[in-house]
Amino acid sequence: MTGHPALVLRANYFGDPIASRALAALLDDIFGIDVTILDRLGGPDPTGVPFAWFDASSTCIANISAFSMPLVINGNFTRAAGLQSGAVRPEYRGRGLFRSVMEAALDYCDSEGFEAVTLLTDKPALYEPYGFWALTQHRFIGPAPTGGRAAATRRLDMASDADVTFLRRLLNARRPVSDRFAPLRQVEMFLFNAALMPDLRLDFMEENGAVIAWQQSEEGTFELFDVAGAQIPTLADVITSLRITPSRIRVHFAPDHLDWTGEAVADDGDMVLMLRGADGLHPEHLFALPPMAEF
Ligand SMILES: CC(C)(COP(=O)(O)OP(=O)(O)OC[C@H]1O[C@@H](n2cnc3c(N)ncnc32)[C@H](O)[C@@H]1OP(=O)(O)O)[C@@H](O)C(=O)NCCC(=O)NCCS
Numbered sequence: 001m002t003g004h005p006a007l008v009l010r011a012n013y014f015g016d017p018i019a020s021r022a023l024a025a026l027l028d029d030i031f032g033i034d035v036t037i038l039d040r041l042g043g044p045d046p047t048g049v050p051f052a053w054f055d056a057s058s059t060c061i062a063n064i065s066a067f068s069m070p071l072v073i074n075g076n077f078t079r080a081a082g083l084q085s086g087a088v089r090p091e092y093r094g095r096g097l098f099r100s101v102m103e104a105a106l107d108y109c110d111s112e113g114f115e116a117v118t119l120l121t122d123k124p125a126l127y128e129p130y131g132f133w134a135l136t137q138h139r140f141i142g143p144a145p146t147g148g149r150a151a152a153t154r155r156l157d158m159a160s161d162a163d164v165t166f167l168r169r170l171l172n173a174r175r176p177v178s179d180r181f182a183p184l185r186q187v188e189m190f191l192f193n194a195a196l197m198p199d200l201r202l203d204f205m206e207e208n209g210a211v212i213a214w215q216q217s218e219e220g221t222f223e224l225f226d227v228a229g230a231q232i233p234t235l236a237d238v239i240t241s242l243r244i245t246p247s248r249i250r251v252h253f254a255p256d257h258l259d260w261t262g263e264a265v266a267d268d269g270d271m272v273l274m275l276r277g278a279d280g281l282h283p284e285h286l287f288a289l290p291p292m293a294e295f
Pocket of ligand 1 (some may be wrong): 030062086087088092093094095096097098099120121122123125126151255
């Protein structure tokens, strides 16, 4: 059975504040995530198009949201969408509600001409029937490079409205961090993820106009999550400019713009990146979606 007599299917309802708040409540109840923190960061992704079932009292019962996430894959621009916020309230599961919102979202993506659709999930089997396949992601590990040039840096603070505005500008004009696989533009998720990462450091390298998103792990590893800006400095310049001497480096995206290589190690965690698109659309070289773009 699809749907329920007392439920209403609504598409593209982000203009309605009551419905948007109802989705925020669903995501808080199911995932324990507070999406309203985006309000302080400049608002939700303007390209977001949600599909949801609501009950008579406007409670959001089931949802999936599509949003535009243009990608570079194998050096080529790919018009891609992402799917996120897929959830059904427990008492309504097993009735095909998720299937119906997925079908509505995928019809939308196809009719809008998106060449690819991506998602992140811990339940890949749920998405295989819709034509998604899993991509293996890799992190790149190796010794710290030496011989970099020290440039001036400025620490940005997610609690500062001025710094958030500054970051938005950088993110809107960024160069993709890798040509193998990377978003061209992904402003809202970067800010949202940054706000949720207490140990994250955001250091702006003025000379390159790039912000370095990183943290130091307990065992002294430099974890590089993203480099967002018009130019991408070499890893050696990043390390020297940050005035740190890490024992080793882990880069969480393909380091093809960093003038450095590391040993590629496949992810073995629960979260799987999935893709749906034309036959043969597949990154040719090892890569990862930068953690700041996770959605
Ligand atoms: C996963 C979830 C969205 C499924 O919702 P639902 O309304 O029960 O799903 P449906 O009834 O529409 O089922 C659609 C299909 O998915 C299958 N399915 C449901 N849960 C599944 C799971 N965990 N793994 C694999 N397949 C699953 C169903 O068997 C059904 O297959 P069928 O059409 O061949 O019968 C829901 O259980 C949920 O909200 N879970 C918690 C949040 C979550 O995990 N979200 C998705 C992760 S990204």
